[in-house]
Amino acid sequence: MTPEEFRKFGHRLIDWLADYRAGIEERPVMAQVRPGDIKKQLPTAPPEQPEAMEAVLADLDRVVMPGLSHWQHPRFFGYFPGNALLAGILADFVSTGLGVLGLAWQSSPAVTEVEEVMADWVRQMVGLSESWSGVIQDTASTSTLVALISARERTTDYALSRGGLQAEEQPLAVYVSAHSHSSVDKGALLAGFGRANLRLVPFDAEYGMRADALEDLVRSDLAAGVRPCAIVATVGTTATTAIDPVRGLAEIARRNKIWLHVDAAMAGSAMILPECRWMWDGIEGADSLVINVHKWLGAPFDCSLYYVRDPQHLIRVMSTNPSFLQSSVDGQVKSLRDWGIPLGRRFRALKLWFLIREQGVEALRARLRRDMANAQWLSEQVAATPGWRVLVPARLQTVCVRHEPPGLSGETLDRHTLGWAERINRSGAAYLTPAVVDGRWMVRVSIGALATERDDVAAVWQAMRQAAEDSATEN
């Protein structure tokens, strides 16, 4: 493809994408395809000869588009808001189009320096002190794995430089909650701790980790010769946006020299609102934290910000310095390859640069406040409606609900819950993701897609009542 052909098809795709975004509400939110529907339309072998771009673009419409669930749709209430703001999208086009890699400062200095400044902009936006240093990772799963490996190496005084985790005589324990994200367990297992050394700390009535219970576990581990290594606190859990008490956990961490990692992947965006910062009160006592700005805040995926208090420790754990990456400016510059797992580095900081400048922080705050007000409104509607229940106070932007018609309980109630949610999803009118809390299914209405306004929330609430009624009648 020549630059002139790129120009031609690029213009066509810009129009295609602008039309997509302008008309997205006409599409069913959830893909209406069955397993294998996409795959069977693709040739099983690659083409030997070139195909016309016209054919590729036609297949994009014909094959791919029906296979998408539309995260940018105003009635997308699934998972979490995965906003891709248009200014951030343009920035990512620039990043991909330039095709430069930040393996080392010298390999494209702007990749390192813009990232450094953008991580600091976000630090200020969420009200963290200057003692934090940030870097962009792909996802919170990776950030949390990096945090747990960092904790492991601090507790063992860099066992990686000796016999590794396998040479440690006293086992190391990690403290999580049953409401932690699945990536936390996964990270601990991948880091080698083993499930037997994962402590599930009991939670309170609102699903926050209990500091007193943590303290008991730490004490009994110490008595048994187990070394407490890391605590993972969550600010805004996935199922219910529950909040672990960071200050209390930080105090236990400090007294026992335990690494405290805070998973604020979801709620971190809300920390741009001063009125929300109570949610992570005590955060300055943590060792590391992750905020997924590719969620609610709106940087196109992927863009997970990982902050640490002690970058020298991170670098010592992650550092590699092969000769082909050395240059005469080493020592004067940051080597972001030593701040995470991958060596290669996209120019992801551009997304934040474009997005924050085009929006301004005030507008970002206004949008998040809109979403929280919408969640409050929905929560009130649900609470005021007979047969419906709000399961936990909606402090952020997720409303956890259940329709509990008389006579239904246990597995019958579960079937009803999954039934009405799936009815809505299959209709294409909105997209909701159920989750289990206290052993029973409920439905999460995760508000916060960029395009979601009050009338969209009212519409999903109408659809929920209708679907629940239809579902109850049919069964």
Add this chain to the structure above:
Amino acid sequence: MTPEEFRKFGHRLIDWLADYRAGIEERPVMAQVRPGDIKKQLPTAPPEQPEAMEAVLADLDRVVMPGLSHWQHPRFFGYFPGNALLAGILADFVSTGLGVLGLAWQSSPAVTEVEEVMADWVRQMVGLSESWSGVIQDTASTSTLVALISARERTTDYALSRGGLQAEEQPLAVYVSAHSHSSVDKGALLAGFGRANLRLVPFDAEYGMRADALEDLVRSDLAAGVRPCAIVATVGTTATTAIDPVRGLAEIARRNKIWLHVDAAMAGSAMILPECRWMWDGIEGADSLVINVHKWLGAPFDCSLYYVRDPQHLIRVMSTNPSFLQSSVDGQVKSLRDWGIPLGRRFRALKLWFLIREQGVEALRARLRRDMANAQWLSEQVAATPGWRVLVPARLQTVCVRHEPPGLSGETLDRHTLGWAERINRSGAAYLTPAVVDGRWMVRVSIGALATERDDVAAVWQAMRQAAEDSATEN
């Protein structure tokens, strides 16, 4: 930003990128800035109020562009070819613009199914048997970490479900070469093995791992009660594109039940050429392998293909299944979140779909053959020139050279080598990355940027001779 504003600025950026690619050879290849030059032009705090996109785009030209080293430049001979083919760039625009995430099949079915088919297309292109299953990771660093964790769990019969690596009584060893990529050591340390359990297998005259030496190490570990866990073989090392003897290593791996991971990050692309497949002869005996199609082949970064023989094992190591990701089609579909570390998933497979169709495999083969012929040509020129030396036979696309004027040796020679390379880099005429082999610096001329033709190779060779002469005269 409204869709209409997106249209306006999108069109402008398409033209900007088309102009960038069409006129790239006018730019200095390596950024001519000093540490801090970019950073000091950026405001230290984020803007409260929105800024005009015109201002952002003006700063892109003014602040960012001088801070880039241009990987798509025809005279980029640094690191490795990091090609971003224009059709792949358009595909990535679509991916970013759609803003859909493949957390689960249902969250956008096409993300999973197109990836499945594209991994299989590449499998066929490189001549692997049907017994391999592939998935896209971000980089080879991550793929290799996943491989080493998988090896750890196979050897320990899933210690992660019990006490983890820390509960194992007999230490596990990993076998690598001093010429393995830095990410291999790093992956082994992050996976918890510890440096004391990393065995550096001696290499032969052409920097390939010695199978006989590996066998000796395995035998002595077994005698000492150490469990051989993983061998990492490299096909196309970073410094010299050396080739480890996969067949011989696979045989040792098979006999001793050791996991064999093959790092073909660089040379994997060349496996689309039947005449190159001898380089990984025996590959069917490996357990896992990685090919970075974001290198020479030309998918815009990031796109690292990771293949395994036993996907069920990978899934068992990586699997998580929280309630909010479950759906009624589970069991009928692949959950690619269980094939790697991150949960979130960009629609990266689109890059391969566009690129392979727009090019056709025949054209991809022709381009790689062009680059290998260019490397041969340069190699012959260097070898035929007094005072110059080719350090290793150029089997792929990298030519390792040294200018050895009479009377220079040891550190004086090193200074000369680094001096003439830096002279070229600072001039902006071409970009080369030196590396250390056998304790002495040499210069790698890594050929294979999409735009690099014979006259570009002739030009860098002319620049090398001139710079070496100038450097020798000055010192």
